[in-house]
Amino acid sequence: MSIASKARRLFVGDLHGCLAELDGLLAEFAFRPGKDCLFSVGDVIGKGPDVVGTLRRLRDLDAGVVVGNHDFSLLEAARQSAAGQEPKHRDYLESLGRDKVEWVDWISTWPLYLESPDVLLVHAGLDPGKKSPARMDPRILTQIRTWDGKGENLNRAGDPPWFECVKSDRIVVFGHWAQRGLIDLPGFKGLDTGCVYGGKLTGWCPEENRFLQVPAKRAYAPIHFH
Numbered sequence: 001m002s003i004a005s006k007a008r009r010l011f012v013g014d015l016h017g018c019l020a021e022l023d024g025l026l027a028e029f030a031f032r033p034g035k036d037c038l039f040s041v042g043d044v045i046g047k048g049p050d051v052v053g054t055l056r057r058l059r060d061l062d063a064g065v066v067v068g069n070h071d072f073s074l075l076e077a078a079r080q081s082a083a084g085q086e087p088k089h090r091d092y093l094e095s096l097g098r099d100k101v102e103w104v105d106w107i108s109t110w111p112l113y114l115e116s117p118d119v120l121l122v123h124a125g126l127d128p129g130k131k132s133p134a135r136m137d138p139r140i141l142t143q144i145r146t147w148d149g150k151g152e153n154l155n156r157a158g159d160p161p162w163f164e165c166v167k168s169d170r171i172v173v174f175g176h177w178a179q180r181g182l183i184d185l186p187g188f189k190g191l192d193t194g195c196v197y198g199g200k201l202t203g204w205c206p207e208e209n210r211f212l213q214v215p216a217k218r219a220y221a222p223i224h225f226h
């Protein structure tokens with residue numbers, strides 16, 4: 001068996017409905033459905049041009065997806081009455097179209113993290129104060145950028161990035177920090193390179209130890225780093 005025939009994993013950064021760029025990345029990688037494995041860092045919904053198409057592609061390729069802060073807000077809104085929903089989150093629900101109940105059902109199955117012996121996948125990052133991701137607050141797993149020593153302010157200039165405060169025996173793959181851009185440290189791969197803002201969609205393959213990038217076809221949303 002040649003090396004080329006072995007299954008590979010492709011981890012992709014924050015999609016926010018950028019289907020054309022996802023398809024571009026899959027083509028660049030020569031992704032083989034049923035053989036290679038696709039994983040998303042979450043924040044699949046919101047902001048971008050084709051949320052339903054992106055969800056459908058991920059589901060059809062049997063992708064592993066962890067929940068991002070925007071996906072999390074969508075699930076919260078789905079549990080509230082229309083009157084109680086923030087307009088932005090109501091828009092998220094509407095963007096799911098006529099099959100929104102089915103899409104919400106699927107999104108609600110996404111875990112906060114996925115792990116294998118060599119990789120831990122999470123949307124934003126890890127709590128430096130805790131050992132096991134099973135014990136970490138969903139708010140931290142889906143929102144952290146910087147560490148204040150307590151987990152109260154998760155995004156403060158002057159505080160260190162969470163990954164400078166964490167020791168992990170596995171490579172942590174994450175997204176959520178478009179402003180920071182690509183993070184390529186031995187134990188940490190940050191894949192949010194702001195595709196929906198007109199940046200790039202980034203993928204990372206551990207088997208080939210390489211990043212792949214596809215430029216956004218255009219800026220789909222004004223820069224708003226949340």
Ligand SMILES: [Mn+2]
Nearest residue numbers: 043068069176
């Ligand atoms: Mn995010």
